[in-house]
Amino acid sequence: MKSTEQAETEIRTVLRDHGRLAQDIATLAPGADLYQAGMTSHASVNVMLALEGKFDVEFPDRMLKRSVFASIDAIRSALAELGAIAEAADAQVAQA
Amino acid sequence: MMGLTATRAQPGAVPIVFQAGGGPCFGWFHAGDAPARGIGVVMCRPLGYEGLCAYQTYTQLAETLAAAGFDVVRFDYHGTGDSAGSDSDPGRVRAWTDSVRAAIDEVRRYGGVSRIALFGVRLGATLAAHAASEIGGVESLVMWAPCATGRSLVRELRAANASRTSTLHDDIAPGDVEALGFLFTQETVKDLEALDCRTLSPSPAQRVLIIGRDDVPIEGPLPEKYRAMGMNTEYAVLPGYASMMVEPHEVVLEQSTLDFIKDWLVAAPQPQAVAPAPAKIETVYPAGYELEGVRETPITFGTTHALFGVLAEPAQLPDNNRHCDTAILMLNVGGNYRIGPNRIHVKIARSMAAAGYRAFRLDLTGIGDSHAGAAFCMNNLYAKDSSADVRAAIDCLAAKGCKNFYLMGICSGSYVAFQTALVEPRVAGQILMNSRLLEWRDDRAGESWQASMQIGYKSTDFYLRALLRPDVYRRLLLGEINVNGIAKRFKTIIEARLERAMNRLLGRSAEQEDEGVLGKMRKLSARGTDTLVISAAEDDGRDYLEFHLGRRGNRMKGSPNFRMLLVDDCDHTFSSEQSQQFVINAMLEHLRRRAAVQSIPPEPASPAFA
Numbered sequence: 001m002k003s004t005e006q007a008e009t010e011i012r013t014v015l016r017d018h019g020r021l022a023q024d025i026a027t028l029a030p031g032a033d034l035y036q037a038g039m040t041s042h043a044s045v046n047v048m049l050a051l052e053g054k055f056d057v058e059f060p061d062r063m064l065k066r067s068v069f070a071s072i073d074a075i076r077s078a079l080a081e082l083g084a085i086a087e088a089a090d091a092q093v094a095q096a
Numbered sequence: 097m098m099g100l101t102a103t104r105a106q107p108g109a110v111p112i113v114f115q116a117g118g119g120p121c122f123g124w125f126h127a128g129d130a131p132a133r134g135i136g137v138v139m140c141r142p143l144g145y146e147g148l149c150a151y152q153t154y155t156q157l158a159e160t161l162a163a164a165g166f167d168v169v170r171f172d173y174h175g176t177g178d179s180a181g182s183d184s185d186p187g188r189v190r191a192w193t194d195s196v197r198a199a200i201d202e203v204r205r206y207g208g209v210s211r212i213a214l215f216g217v218r219l220g221a222t223l224a225a226h227a228a229s230e231i232g233g234v235e236s237l238v239m240w241a242p243c244a245t246g247r248s249l250v251r252e253l254r255a256a257n258a259s260r261t262s263t264l265h266d267d268i269a270p271g272d273v274e275a276l277g278f279l280f281t282q283e284t285v286k287d288l289e290a291l292d293c294r295t296l297s298p299s300p301a302q303r304v305l306i307i308g309r310d311d312v313p314i315e316g317p318l319p320e321k322y323r324a325m326g327m328n329t330e331y332a333v334l335p336g337y338a339s340m341m342v343e344p345h346e347v348v349l350e351q352s353t354l355d356f357i358k359d360w361l362v363a364a365p366q367p368q369a370v371a372p373a374p375a376k377i378e379t380v381y382p383a384g385y386e387l388e389g390v391r392e393t394p395i396t397f398g399t400t401h402a403l404f405g406v407l408a409e410p411a412q413l414p415d416n417n418r419h420c421d422t423a424i425l426m427l428n429v430g431g432n433y434r435i436g437p438n439r440i441h442v443k444i445a446r447s448m449a450a451a452g453y454r455a456f457r458l459d460l461t462g463i464g465d466s467h468a469g470a471a472f473c474m475n476n477l478y479a480k481d482s483s484a485d486v487r488a489a490i491d492c493l494a495a496k497g498c499k500n501f502y503l504m505g506i507c508s509g510s511y512v513a514f515q516t517a518l519v520e521p522r523v524a525g526q527i528l529m530n531s532r533l534l535e536w537r538d539d540r541a542g543e544s545w546q547a548s549m550q551i552g553y554k555s556t557d558f559y560l561r562a563l564l565r566p567d568v569y570r571r572l573l574l575g576e577i578n579v580n581g582i583a584k585r586f587k588t589i590i591e592a593r594l595e596r597a598m599n600r601l602l603g604r605s606a607e608q609e610d611e612g613v614l615g616k617m618r619k620l621s622a623r624g625t626d627t628l629v630i631s632a633a634e635d636d637g638r639d640y641l642e643f644h645l646g647r648r649g650n651r652m653k654g655s656p657n658f659r660m661l662l663v664d665d666c667d668h669t670f671s672s673e674q675s676q677q678f679v680i681n682a683m684l685e686h687l688r689r690r691a692a693v694q695s696i697p698p699e700p701a702s703p704a705f706a
Binding site: 017018020035041042044045046048049050053059061064065066069 | 145251252254255256258259260275276311312313314341342
């Protein structure tokens with residue numbers, strides 16, 4: 001299981017390699033809309049596959065939704081839900 | 097970026113038409129160069145958007161194999177490409193598999209061969225494997241990034257479907273999936289989910305090459321499974337998948353991988369007993385094929401016949417049908433070949449032909465099946481040569497009796513249409529859709545055309561309307577919206593407007609305006625050329641059009657030869673069925689109105705008709 005920090009770095013790497021974003025991934029805010037940043041439907045599928053490979057998960061059908069891949073934060077929450085990330089309790093409090 | 101090879105093999109491919117899935121299917125036969133190998137290769141395409149992206153790769157591989165002595169057929173499954181049918185017909189998976197089987201018969205006949213190899217990318221590989229298992233006797237099977245199971249593909253389609261913009265109303269039936277501009281009905285989804293390369297019996301081939309994706313490397317279950325099934329199996333991760341599956345205009349061909357495939361096919365051991373080959377049949381250039389009341393004809397044109405297109409016209413041409421004097425020429429969108437993104441040109445062409453018009457979907461130089469000149473690259477679309485290709489198409493159609501020529505283009509296609517209309521007086525009308533750029537100013541010569549296209553932004557009207565929605569404020573507060581980027585767009589447009597107003601005040605602008613988009617549009621209108629502009633209300637190209645032509649085109653208001661329509665719930669390439677139908681209806685209605693206006697004899701001293 002990866003830590004939150006490690007996960008965010010890896011999510012950004014996946015987005016850099018597969019998201020085909022118009023903006024520099026390093027400066028993208030965690031809550032920023034990825035579709036608005038240039039991610040197409042086609043790219044979002046590749047992002048999904050790459051995330052599954054990197055985090056060794058499979059997104060169930062109920063999680064194949066636009067909102068799940070809409071931002072770095074959303075992706076991180078989804079991965080946490082699937083048990084791929086150890087989200088620290090204080091990190092969750094800070095987000096609320 | 098160089099998207100296509102600088103030089104092409106001499107044109108050796110001929111179009112073929114064969115029956116499969118209940119209707120005519122279109123394809124190409126490449127005769128193998130001497131010395132012939134006695135092996136026929138059938139190339140099975142991936143579906144939808146992937147099929148569009150991979151088109152150039154398939155053509156290049158076909159030519160690579162033909163140069164090495166293989167006879168090759170590449171083709172469109174029933175319901176795809178230039179073949180009859182559509183993705184909403186019943187029995188799709190069966191029809192696609194039967195198309196593969198029929199294509200195998202074709203390569204046997206035209207090559208006079210009995211030894212068969214199959215090649216497929218993604219679902220093409222899956223269908224190839226299933227067809228091969230059904231018919232038996234296939235020697236070699238190349239599977240590039242195969243979908244090991246239909247289920248794995250369906251989940252990707254569901255993900256793509258889900259990521260469609262939420263402002264598009266879902267007009268598809270429950271259970272259907274619309275992904276990347278292609279409709280998968282509930283029945284098709286169910287039949288896809290039943291496909292499973294892991295459990296094929298009998299084995300699909302004697303030997304198999306599985307090529308892994310270079311972007312998301314997943315070996316998957318097939319290499320191990322196929323070894324266990326006794327097939328001589330090779331697995332390799334080779335470059336070229338990612339660069340094949342980007343937008344069509346950005347494709348970079350990985351010749352080293354194509355050569356690897358060729359070498360692997362060459363290495364097939366000579367079988368101990370070869371089944372007798374059928375007698376070789378000479379190809380005859382197809383005279384055309386009929387489907388759904390429409391006749392389609394493959395045509396080469398241009399002084400060296402290096403250009404290619406497909407003409408759709410009514411199957412029966414009654415004497416009193418004046419419409420077939422009118423031809424609508426459909427121009428490429430970016431690097432997408434003549435069928436258009438989401439196969440929209442095929443759908444429009446067949447609807448126009450059913451209504452009595454002629455519609456010609458063509459490939460400009462270097463795109464699709466039109467041969468490349470030296471060093472073709474996408475920026476050539478914005479060069480004068482494109483207009484020369486369109487004029488050659490007009491010459492060809494004029495020789496067939498057409499008198500009235502409309503140019504239709506989406507995005508970069510509308511640029512070519514507009515620029516051609518300016519220099520070609522035979523252009524009676526133009527239909528410009530989702531234009532983002534209509535003129536290439538010298539001071540912008542250094543800017544690549546891609547940079548002119550905003551990625552991910554929408555029209556300012558879209559953003560202004562969005563402020564009326566409460567969910568937008570929530571997202572603003574959560575920092576989910578790129579406010580800076582949007583603000584920058586508004587700023588750019590406001591600055592451009594201020595600059596123009598200042599120029600006017602200072603009397604600088606008259607010449608610029610005459611030569612700008614508005615001036616040119618007015619000249620065309622005065623010349624009698626009809627213009628219909630169709631813009632998705634949310635498309636960022638709308639800002640460009642309205643900057644030049646006024647809000648909803650109101651600066652052209654006085655002109656009888658200009659109309660601008662906005663389409664709601666529509667994206668840049670008209671992915672949804674609903675938006676495609678809107679465009680078709682709008683075009684038919686517009687042409688009917690023009691014909692009605694033109695048939696009324698003008699009265700003396702009467703005002704221009706609206």
